[in-house]
Amino acid sequence: MLPPDDFDPAIGIAEELEPGLRRIVAPNPSPMTYRGTNTYLLGTRGLAVIDPGPASDSHLRAILDAVGPDQRITHIIVTHTHLDHSPLARPLANACGAQIHAFGDATAGRSPVMQTLAESGLMGGGEGIDGAFSPDHLLADGAVVQGDGWQLEALHTPGHIGNHLSLAWGDACFTADHVMGWASSLVSPPDGDLTDFMASCAKLASREWRVFYPGHGAPVTETAARLAWLVSHRTSREAAILQALEAGPATAHNIARQVYAETPAALLGAATRNVLAHLVDLTGKSRVEPLGPLHAEAEFQRAVG
Structure with missing residues (x-):
């Protein structure tokens, strides 16, 4: 960036x-x-x-x-x-x-x-x-x-x-x-x-x-505007991750490769952790769920019901 x-x-x-x-x-x-x-x-x-x-x-x-x-x-x-x-x-x-x-x-x-x-x-x-x-x-x-x-x-x-x-x-x-x-x-x-x-x-x-x-x-x-941008930025990332899961279960790494397609390979690890942070947050909101125990390499899917 x-x-x-x-x-x-x-x-x-x-x-x-x-x-x-x-x-x-x-x-x-x-x-x-x-x-x-x-x-x-x-x-x-x-x-x-x-x-x-x-x-x-x-x-x-x-x-x-x-x-x-x-x-x-x-x-x-x-x-x-x-x-x-x-x-x-x-x-x-x-x-x-x-x-x-x-x-x-x-x-x-x-x-x-x-x-x-x-x-x-x-x-x-x-x-x-x-x-x-x-x-x-x-x-x-x-x-x-x-x-x-x-x-x-x-x-x-x-x-x-x-x-x-x-x-x-x-x-x-x-x-x-x-x-x-x-x-x-x-x-x-x-x-x-x-x-x-x-x-x-x-x-x-x-x-x-x-x-x-x-x-x-x-x-x-521009303090209020910057905070609003941070929230909007995260909301847009969340939407992209949910859209990626429409194709079926995926790991944070696989989702990062889609959502951060323009990101240099050297920064893909950080992008993957960012996606994992969103997936954990979405799990807490009952919008996605891991297939099995929660861990870094888990596959996630859209929540059922």
């Missing part, structure tokens, strides 16, 4: 986005991360670092170099435990003495149906899971974190992964990988859950936002 904007920031440089907020883009560009992971520095004296990013000595140095002589890092907040967001949290904590706040470890917030898939042997895909991550403080849905002149409200927004948080800062929201402007969010079972993703979209849509600050890419200013 080609990005719809000309977002091309300097890597490793703290750029002011608005008073009290700066962004440093990590040196980890890829088809999954766009230009790199956005690390945010919130505050003017006591700083919160939101999503320290991947294991990178140069990015750690960039964060520490951005702290002025009259500033210090007081909080490290991780939105979720993918390898492009959380691994640098502990090295940063060791360097600055701040503690790490997050919803939980790599499996926190995982839905029961995704736990079943995990137990069947399906492993995480996409950006990769930071299985070693362990926060110092847990942030439940609705928890408030206060610092020196700033306040954040934790919003549990599972879907991309079960432990995903968005962070409300007044009428702005750090949406991490749930809402981005350059691409739709990856939903890859067993860590990603489409039923949860859609519910999280509705949760964010229930409030009015001035701007979204995503985990990758530029700020999103």
Whole structure:
């Protein structure tokens, strides 16, 4: 997918986005991360670092170099435990003495149906899971974190992964990988859950936002329109998958080859996981059913009756 904007920031440089907020883009560009992971520095004296990013000595140095002589890092907040967001949290904590706040470890917030898939042997895909991550403080849905002149409200927004948080800062929201402007969010079972993703979209849509600050890419200013597009995009994929099943039972892989016919072969694995996420969601809605136990290679058919 080609990005719809000309977002091309300097890597490793703290750029002011608005008073009290700066962004440093990590040196980890890829088809999954766009230009790199956005690390945010919130505050003017006591700083919160939101999503320290991947294991990178140069990015750690960039964060520490951005702290002025009259500033210090007081909080490290991780939105979720993918390898492009959380691994640098502990090295940063060791360097600055701040503690790490997050919803939980790599499996926190995982839905029961995704736990079943995990137990069947399906492993995480996409950006990769930071299985070693362990926060110092847990942030439940609705928890408030206060610092020196700033306040954040934790919003549990599972879907991309079960432990995903968005962070409300007044009428702005750090949406991490749930809402981005350059691409739709990856939903890859067993860590990603489409039923949860859609519910999280509705949760964010229930409030009015001035701007979204995503985990990758530029700020999103048309917040309601972007959320509506995400829902519409998923609804259209669902319709295509149901249409593919009109021809008879099929696996997620076979459906992906039809629905994502224009997708490069290298991305077909991610497309297959996306289709599986839809099939699990449709199973929960009693619109499709697996032929036998639910697992990644199961055949699915349109529900009877």
